[in-house]
Amino acid sequence: MRLFREVVLNFKRSGFMSFVSIGTIILAVTMLGGFYIMQTVVNFAADQMQNRVEAVVFIKDGASAEEIKLLGDEITALSGVKEARYISKDDAYQDFAKDPEMQKILSSFEGNPLPDSISVKFNDYKAQEINSAVAAIKTKMAVEDVEYGAAEIEHLLNVINAVKYIAGAAGIIFVIAALLVVSNIIKLTIYNRRQDIYVLKMVGATGADIRLPFIFEGIAHGFLGGFLGWLILYAVVSFLAFQVKKETGIDLAAFYAFNPALLSPKFIFGMTGAGIVLGLTGSLMSQGRIFK
Amino acid sequence: MIKFSRVFKVYEKNIQALTDINFEVAKGEFVFLTGPSGAGKTTILKLLYREETPDMGSIIVDDTDISRLSSGKVPFYRRGIGFVFQDFKLIFERSIYENLALPLEITGAPSKFIRHTVMESLEKIGLAGRENHNPWHISGGEKQKVAIARALIMSPPVLLADEPTGNLDEASAGEIMKMFKDANAKGTTVLMASHNKEIISNSGFRAVRLRGGRVEE
Ligand SMILES: Nc1ncnc2c1ncn2[C@@H]1O[C@H](COP(=O)(O)OP(=O)(O)O)[C@@H](O)[C@H]1O
Ligand SMILES: [Mg+2]
Numbered sequence: 001m002r003l004f005r006e007v008v009l010n011f012k013r014s015g016f017m018s019f020v021s022i023g024t025i026i027l028a029v030t031m032l033g034g035f036y037i038m039q040t041v042v043n044f045a046a047d048q049m050q051n052r053v054e055a056v057v058f059i060k061d062g063a064s065a066e067e068i069k070l071l072g073d074e075i076t077a078l079s080g081v082k083e084a085r086y087i088s089k090d091d092a093y094q095d096f097a098k099d100p101e102m103q104k105i106l107s108s109f110e111g112n113p114l115p116d117s118i119s120v121k122f123n124d125y126k127a128q129e130i131n132s133a134v135a136a137i138k139t140k141m142a143v144e145d146v147e148y149g150a151a152e153i154e155h156l157l158n159v160i161n162a163v164k165y166i167a168g169a170a171g172i173i174f175v176i177a178a179l180l181v182v183s184n185i186i187k188l189t190i191y192n193r194r195q196d197i198y199v200l201k202m203v204g205a206t207g208a209d210i211r212l213p214f215i216f217e218g219i220a221h222g223f224l225g226g227f228l229g230w231l232i233l234y235a236v237v238s239f240l241a242f243q244v245k246k247e248t249g250i251d252l253a254a255f256y257a258f259n260p261a262l263l264s265p266k267f268i269f270g271m272t273g274a275g276i277v278l279g280l281t282g283s284l285m286s287q288g289r290i291f292k
Numbered sequence: 293m294i295k296f297s298r299v300f301k302v303y304e305k306n307i308q309a310l311t312d313i314n315f316e317v318a319k320g321e322f323v324f325l326t327g328p329s330g331a332g333k334t335t336i337l338k339l340l341y342r343e344e345t346p347d348m349g350s351i352i353v354d355d356t357d358i359s360r361l362s363s364g365k366v367p368f369y370r371r372g373i374g375f376v377f378q379d380f381k382l383i384f385e386r387s388i389y390e391n392l393a394l395p396l397e398i399t400g401a402p403s404k405f406i407r408h409t410v411m412e413s414l415e416k417i418g419l420a421g422r423e424n425h426n427p428w429h430i431s432g433g434e435k436q437k438v439a440i441a442r443a444l445i446m447s448p449p450v451l452l453a454d455e456p457t458g459n460l461d462e463a464s465a466g467e468i469m470k471m472f473k474d475a476n477a478k479g480t481t482v483l484m485a486s487h488n489k490e491i492i493s494n495s496g497f498r499a500v501r502l503r504g505g506r507v508e509e
Contacts, residue, residue: 002397009385196383202341203395203442204371206364 006213007220014189018221021185021282025225026232028178029275031171033233033267038164040261045160055134055148057084057118063142068116071142075120078136080129082121089114115144175278182221182282186214190286211287218283219276226275233271234262293319293450293481294340299349301335301505309335310505313349317483319449322476324492325485327502333485336502337452340483341373342366353450371399374443374480376453380435382427388414388438389423395446413441417471433464440471444480451475453484457491465491 011018057075059068068086075084087095092114096102106113120137122130134148190197200210261267294317301310310332317323325333338344339351342358350357354372361369382391392410401409414420417437419430427435436456443451453472457465469491476482486492492499501508 013385195381196385199381199383200394200398201367202343202370202375202381203398204367204369205398206367209367209398 003213003216007216010189010213010217013192014185017185017188021182021221022225024174024178024181025222025275025278026229028171028174028278029226029229029271030233031167031174032274033229033271035164035168035171037237037261038160038167042160042164055120055146057120057137057146058144059116060142060144061115067142071140072118074140075118075137078133080122080133082123085119087117087119089116092117178278179282179285182218182279183285186218186283186286190214214286215283218279222276222279223272225279226272229275230268230271237262293317293354294483295352297350299346299351301339301344301346308505313507315500315507317481319481320479322482322497324497324499325483325502326487326492326499328487331502332505333502334454337454337485340452341370341375371446372448372450374448374451376440376443376456378455378458380439382435382438384426384428387424388419388427391427391438392442392445395442409445413445417441432460433467436460436468437471444475449481451480451482455485457488
């Protein structure tokens, strides 16, 4: 109770300074949270692609069964390739014809317009490995063309990755800034209250009696900063997702688990907790020789 | 109750504040510390509530040599000592009530007990009904009354005061002196620094005279 009142009293006295302190904690925590969110997005997307990434090798019309068999073996022997599965033009036709839309298109052709193909799956999603494998396949005699559609997604992932590292770096910078700001503002509060502290000592307050309110002040700033930081991040991400959906029709929430991650208790506690750790560390840093 | 034996105190820059101080104050006694400005009165009081430590000698309070008290024990020692400053040292961001409650809150006393004790104390100094006021707005004499009430709120066996009437007019000084005498009549040992000869002679109490950091015989 006394502790709570002391913290409120400090807050009243520091006023604007408390807001500065909370503000820097918000910045630090938001950047860290943003880094984490982008990290999940990148991991999630990479995961998805790993399962899906597949190159389709279209085989020249008139290639013999032996040539096709040889091609299949050659592809399987390439590094990074998990499996190569032959799909005859008839199988492909039947597969496509399951979809009524496709059925319509196919029936407008005379006969079967689809080529024989080999579906290639890769062990890992490693752009470089896939690209070199695709290039190698393209040089084979019996190959008409290779289709590999992940390039655009890969580009997007690179952008997200870059933003992620910027957010991470900004997060580290703001963490340092927040620690300095919080500790200095609490130092200032302590300096402004030196008369009180003297009186408190003279009436028999222990070191802990005097220090605890300042430490709790740091924790309170950290709690508020962390929680507000989460709220702001949530608002920003939701707004961006809303805009993206409006502009492109892509629902980021469904695709990349944006919102579910943001709303998970683990994430909310994580950000609030990070704020508290910042505030606590900052206030501990402020406890120098002032109380000797 | 209080016994100074061969106490020396040198401040930094070689300022010799106290030289071979010896005196005693018996339990329940009221004693003045007097002497011109710079004589060492404040230094003696600072040694007594352990804001300073002596360079030599022993200071016994209630059978304990407080100059050897570990710093962890100092706060608990201070809870048994009331202190009144010349400049009151009230906290102006806190109400009169909160100023008085401070020493009790620190000990973790239950809030009902605090309320009862503080209200009773306010009644005695004639400030009942003004507990929520800010001490900034009351007169100097009233400020010092609040400060004395705060010093006495834990019923300490020892009350120290450093020129408590120095900033007050004569009428207020009289009232303040009466509070100290009342406390002393109830058994509190009082040691008061003052250079007001009139107050000392009117009181009829003993005075320890200091000059240049030594006790005058
Ligand atoms: N913190 C200090 N540092 C250095 N010298 C001090 C300090 N406090 C007091 N003194 C010196 O010690 C002497 C005694 O001071 P003090 O005890 O305050 O005397 P009094 O209270 O009788 O006026 C004076 O010469 C004073 O200048
Ligand atoms: Mg003095």
